[in-house]
Amino acid sequence: MRRGEAVTLRQVASHAGVSRQTVSNVLNAPERVEPATLAKVQAAIEALGYQPSRTARSLATRQAGLIGYGLARQAGHSLFMDPFLHAMTESIEQTGRHVLLFTAPPGHLGLQTYADLIAQRAVDAFVVSDTVDHDPRHAWLAERGVPFASFGRAWPKDGDQPGPWVDVDGARACARLAAGLHAEGHTRIGFVGWQAPTSAGSDRQRGWRAECERLGLDEHECVAVSAEVDSIEGGARAAAELLDSAVPPTAIVGVSDLLAVGVLNEVRRRGLRAGRDIWVTGFDDSVLAASIGLTSVRQPIAELAATVVSLLDTPYEDRGVLLPGELVLRGSAPLNSGTR
Amino acid sequence: MRRGEAVTLRQVASHAGVSRQTVSNVLNAPERVEPATLAKVQAAIEALGYQPSRTARSLATRQAGLIGYGLARQAGHSLFMDPFLHAMTESIEQTGRHVLLFTAPPGHLGLQTYADLIAQRAVDAFVVSDTVDHDPRHAWLAERGVPFASFGRAWPKDGDQPGPWVDVDGARACARLAAGLHAEGHTRIGFVGWQAPTSAGSDRQRGWRAECERLGLDEHECVAVSAEVDSIEGGARAAAELLDSAVPPTAIVGVSDLLAVGVLNEVRRRGLRAGRDIWVTGFDDSVLAASIGLTSVRQPIAELAATVVSLLDTPYEDRGVLLPGELVLRGSAPLNSGTR
DNA sequence: CTGAAAGCGCTTACAG
DNA sequence: CTGAAAGCGCTTACAG
Numbered sequence: 001m002r003r004g005e006a007v008t009l010r011q012v013a014s015h016a017g018v019s020r021q022t023v024s025n026v027l028n029a030p031e032r033v034e035p036a037t038l039a040k041v042q043a044a045i046e047a048l049g050y051q052p053s054r055t056a057r058s059l060a061t062r063q064a065g066l067i068g069y070g071l072a073r074q075a076g077h078s079l080f081m082d083p084f085l086h087a088m089t090e091s092i093e094q095t096g097r098h099v100l101l102f103t104a105p106p107g108h109l110g111l112q113t114y115a116d117l118i119a120q121r122a123v124d125a126f127v128v129s130d131t132v133d134h135d136p137r138h139a140w141l142a143e144r145g146v147p148f149a150s151f152g153r154a155w156p157k158d159g160d161q162p163g164p165w166v167d168v169d170g171a172r173a174c175a176r177l178a179a180g181l182h183a184e185g186h187t188r189i190g191f192v193g194w195q196a197p198t199s200a201g202s203d204r205q206r207g208w209r210a211e212c213e214r215l216g217l218d219e220h221e222c223v224a225v226s227a228e229v230d231s232i233e234g235g236a237r238a239a240a241e242l243l244d245s246a247v248p249p250t251a252i253v254g255v256s257d258l259l260a261v262g263v264l265n266e267v268r269r270r271g272l273r274a275g276r277d278i279w280v281t282g283f284d285d286s287v288l289a290a291s292i293g294l295t296s297v298r299q300p301i302a303e304l305a306a307t308v309v310s311l312l313d314t315p316y317e318d319r320g321v322l323l324p325g326e327l328v329l330r331g332s333a334p335l336n337s338g339t340r
Numbered sequence: 341m342r343r344g345e346a347v348t349l350r351q352v353a354s355h356a357g358v359s360r361q362t363v364s365n366v367l368n369a370p371e372r373v374e375p376a377t378l379a380k381v382q383a384a385i386e387a388l389g390y391q392p393s394r395t396a397r398s399l400a401t402r403q404a405g406l407i408g409y410g411l412a413r414q415a416g417h418s419l420f421m422d423p424f425l426h427a428m429t430e431s432i433e434q435t436g437r438h439v440l441l442f443t444a445p446p447g448h449l450g451l452q453t454y455a456d457l458i459a460q461r462a463v464d465a466f467v468v469s470d471t472v473d474h475d476p477r478h479a480w481l482a483e484r485g486v487p488f489a490s491f492g493r494a495w496p497k498d499g500d501q502p503g504p505w506v507d508v509d510g511a512r513a514c515a516r517l518a519a520g521l522h523a524e525g526h527t528r529i530g531f532v533g534w535q536a537p538t539s540a541g542s543d544r545q546r547g548w549r550a551e552c553e554r555l556g557l558d559e560h561e562c563v564a565v566s567a568e569v570d571s572i573e574g575g576a577r578a579a580a581e582l583l584d585s586a587v588p589p590t591a592i593v594g595v596s597d598l599l600a601v602g603v604l605n606e607v608r609r610r611g612l613r614a615g616r617d618i619w620v621t622g623f624d625d626s627v628l629a630a631s632i633g634l635t636s637v638r639q640p641i642a643e644l645a646a647t648v649v650s651l652l653d654t655p656y657e658d659r660g661v662l663l664p665g666e667l668v669l670r671g672s673a674p675l676n677s678g679t680r
Numbered sequence: 681c682t683g684a685a686a687g688c689g690c691t692t693a694c695a696g
Numbered sequence: 697c698t699g700a701a702a703g704c705g706c707t708t709a710c711a712g
Contacts, residue, residue: 019699051459056689058395082422101439119391232631291572359683396705
């Protein structure tokens with residue numbers, strides 16, 4: 001099996017003393033070949049270590065056996081996206097296909113690359129993620145009849161989400177956080193968000209905002225600040241801004257664990273105690289949250305990945321799956337475990 | 341360009357009024373086609389939005405146009421591996437190819453998957469990373485004549501590193517850290533490592549150890565502890581073990597930023613000041629290090645990625661490139677900037 | 681410089 | 697149930 005010595009179907013056929021079609025049949029329709037022939041051919045396949053050529057098969061079946069996935073430019077999500085990518089790759093492998101990776105040029109969502117990949121018939125479908133508000137990719141793909149499934153919604157302006165998607169209900173999770181904090185007596189609940197217009201970020205912020213309104217909290221006492229940089233330091237500066245205001249919050253909901261760790265640092269730097277003086281929550285339940293005692297929201301990564309992949313093979317229709325996030329309570333915000 | 345309506349070379353040929361070979365020539369050997377014909381065909385290509393089918397081309401050229409990359413199971417590296425994957429994907433794209441992702445089953449390095457991918461001729465080569473001590477993949481691939489390049493060395497028992505590789509000189513970086521700490525008066529320099537036998541981890545530890553010996557430091561005062569878990573919490577526990585010993589270190593070199601952040605936490609928890617009472621260093625210069633003031637070692641990610649990709653196209657020989665890590669000094673260990 | 685031929689390694693109806 | 701034929705969409709020598 002040295003390079004260039006690949007075994008072909010033809011060799012298997014002559015080794016087994018049958019025609020090439022018969023070999024192809026034992027591979028693709030074994031039920032229609034006689035047991036004796038089947039065994040004979042399988043023995044030959046085994047003996048030669050034969051595996052069909054992916055490209056030859058692809059050319060004949062018009063299936064690339066590859067799912068395109070675009071890596072987002074931003075480094076911010078990586079704490080979460082990395083495990084997701086791993087889980088998604090596994091799910092796709094289970095369907096006998098593989099992931100083809102590509103990147104988007106800076107500042108773009110990479111529509112041109114999607115177009116090229118389709119024109120070259122290099123992939124059968126796409127998994128799109130790292131969606132932004134009014135993300136144009138979904139409509140673009142849907143219009144062209146290109147199969148895809150999205151992790152994350154595009155929140156298109158006209159209200160219709162094109163194509164199948166799966167998402168975590170970030171709005172609901174943040175609303176639960178706000179409600180839980182309120183139940184513990186907090187009425188001044190701040191929010192530290194991302195500056196970038198990610199759909200996950202605005203979804204989460206929307207949920208926090210809606211719940212504060214529902215609870216009748218003063219909107220001047222429940223303000224949101226965006227971190228200019230998606231880093232611990234950025235979170236710290238945003239927290240400082242919040243804490244320096246005339247009516248500083250007693251609880252801060254962070255849009256991500258990274259930012260929340262920054263909030264935690266700033267809280268400590270001021271001699272305040274997290275979970276006592278100021279309650280802090282994050283999002284993603286990353287390794288950061290677990291190891292620093294940060295209350296966070298766990299996204300069901302494996303289920304998310306499995307769902308997005310299964311959606312790929314779903315008859316093409318607009319279909320969405322909204323999965324709940326799970327509150328993981330820790331010392332930074334020791335909510336009542338009965339929090340709805 | 342709806343699905344199924346892909347433009348073929350044949351259509352371009354008839355549109356331009358030439359034969360199919362001529363179209364193929366303008367694509368692959370434009371210099372041997374007359375300017376007028378060239379322009380005519382290019383106009384047709386443009387008009388139809390034609391791009392050659394990847395699979396058809398692959399079948400004819402025996403080049404998949406895909407580089408295989410196996411995602412490591414461990415979540416620990418993700419802070420660093422994610423940016424690397426991004427950079428590598430970009431470098432590969434610049435050569436007109438793409439990355440095919442796969443995963444290794446738990447507890448395995450995925451040799452079977454490498455074998456399958458080769459047998460199916462699904463990839464042209466592999467980039468292997470997340471190497472472990474005595475990693476068997478390099479020799480396995482080299483024996484079969486499969487092109488590959490490795491980010492990280494395998495440290496085979498017989499001393500010969502099979503195949504081309506690029507690596508960061510973690511040993512040297514940690515030796516410089518130890519030397520720099522010693523120059524500042526530290527004689528008790530501890531080390532917090534990974535439990536997993538990653539080649540990067542042992543390389544770094546080896547460098548720290550060698551330098552301590554070279555400096556004539558007491559080996560009972562320079563001890564290494566492995567964190568059972570690759571998390572902040574794991575780093576904190578390892579630090580506690582070190583600090584509770586009879587001769588606690590005054591400086592701790594962490595094998596990664598994540599672990600070092602744990603060390604930092606434990607130091608603070610004990611009322612000690614990092615960079616004053618206890619000096620702490622990390623590795624990777626991740627977003628964590630930058631935002632928490634941790635002295636760390638920056639790996640030249642883009643160069644690493646570009647090099648590993650260029651090695652793929654190098655004539656097959658045993659060739660290694662060792663890149664230096666860059667010390668990034670911050671408050672947790674304010675070394676003299678002249679540190680060699 | 682351009683075109684007819686063969687071939688890459690499979691699969692898919694379609695006859696026997 | 698098995699085999700001959702055509703075809704997937706390109707590229708690569710090779711004649712004209």
